[in-house]
Amino acid sequence: MTKEAKQDDLILAPALMSLNLKNEEKSFVNKEILPKMRKIENEEPSHLQINEKFLKRWSIEGLIGKGGYGEIYLAVDVVRGEEVAIKVEPKKRRGKLAKRMILEQHVLFKMQGKPHVPLIFGSGYTDKINFIIMQILSINVGEIKKSSPNKRLSQCSVGRIIHQTISALRDLHETGYVHRDVKPANMCFGIYPQSRHILILLDFGLVRRYKMENGEWREPRARAGFRGTTRYVSIRVHRRCEQAPYDDLVSVMYTSYELLSGELPWKHLEKSDEVLQLKEIMVTLTNTFLGSHYLIFRLRME
Numbered sequence: 018m019t020k021e022a023k024q025d026d027l028i029l030a031p032a033l034m035s036l037n038l039k040n041e042e043k044s045f046v047n048k049e050i051l052p053k054m055r056k057i058e059n060e061e062p063s064h065l066q067i068n069e070k071f072l073k074r075w076s077i078e079g080l081i082g083k084g085g086y087g088e089i090y091l092a093v094d095v096v097r098g099e100e101v102a103i104k105v106e107p108k109k110r111r112g113k114l115a116k117r118m119i120l121e122q123h124v125l126f127k128m129q130g131k132p133h134v135p136l137i138f139g140s141g142y143t144d145k146i147n148f149i150i151m152q153i154l155s156i157n158v159g160e161i162k163k164s165s166p167n168k169r170l171s172q173c174s175v176g177r178i179i180h181q182t183i184s185a186l187r188d189l190h191e192t193g194y195v196h197r198d199v200k201p202a203n204m205c206f207g208i209y210p211q212s213r214h215i216l217i218l219l220d221f222g223l224v225r226r227y228k229m230e231n232g233e234w235r236e237p238r239a240r241a242g243f244r245g246t247t248r249y250v251s252i253r254v255h256r257r258c259e260q261a262p263y264d265d266l267v268s269v270m271y272t273s274y275e276l277l278s279g280e281l282p283w284k285h286l287e288k289s290d291e292v293l294q295l296k297e298i299m300v301t302l303t304n305t306f307l308g309s310h311y312l313i314f315r316l317r318m319e
């Protein structure tokens with residue numbers, strides 16, 4: 018999308034306009050895991066109104082997600098009679114053109130056809146907002162964990178989640194981008210019978226190109242800005258190193274630890290430096306543990 022695109026540049030992807038579900042399949046939607054509606058009252062002023070018919074086609078039903086930048090609405094496509102999610106962010110932030118969603122839709126379009134990204138039905142902008150219309154998904158994995166009886170997930174479930182997250186990241190890394198915000202809140206499942214075991218990775222607003230089309234890696238910056246979520250970023254990110262696929266995988270490791278054990282050891286720490294210190298201690302302990310096991314192994318062999 019160009020920097021100052023016009024309203025009529027609204028991109029719609031006709032080939033992707035529908036999940037092509039048969040009516041009987043639609044009726045099998047698992048309502049339990051449909052994103053719960055959040056009341057808009059007492060929230061920051063929203064960009065769309067409930068019951069509004071956005072662009073004369075999508076009837077806005079409720080707010081289902083709110084991030085630092087955008088809002089995600091549940092809407093019904095009145096032409097197709099299908100539920101969709103609409104992600105919206107203000108076009109300008111602090112007087113500057115917001116590029117986050119422009120980048121996100123660019124990467125999402127590139128990734129269409131890959132199994133672990135949301136299906137995109139359209140994207141564009143109005144006078145005030147940028148928007149992406151996409152496949153509606155389940156509540157996120159962080160919420161699934163919270164709603165489970167022990168506030169943690171079984172080894173089997175975590176194994177499946179991690180396996181699919183790694184596949185999603187492999188596809189993204191192959192296109193030359195790093196995600197930089199891998200965490201349970203950015204993972205959902207499909208809601209139809211044929212998709213409810215398929216993990217979908219969300220939120221491509223922080224991606225960064227790490228390698229060029231010809232496969233060559235970009236020159237890393239001496240000091241990169243902090244991008245990501247403190248709880249899940251690697252030690253390298255705390256130290257402001259340029260992010261690479263490795264750092265996404267460290268976030269996968271912290272995610273799996275949290276899902277399996279209920280929480281990460283630094284959950285209650287507020288300062289980023291304290292979180293870093295605890296992550297470093299964990300690495301030292303792990304190395305000592307592995308080192309002593311290796312020593313015992315060597316002694317036994319000799």
Ligand SMILES: Nc1ncnc2c1ncn2[C@@H]1O[C@H](COP(=O)(O)OP(=O)(O)OP(=O)(O)O)[C@@H](O)[C@H]1O
Nearest residue numbers: 052082084085086087089102152153154157202220
């Ligand atoms: N297609 C979707 N279907 C259902 N729920 C969704 C969908 N997309 C996003 N959500 C919900 O909205 C939440 C926020 O979405 P997302 O991370 O894309 O927004 P964001 O504004 O970029 O967030 P942040 O600023 O925290 O990175 C997700 O955690 C998820 O629960």
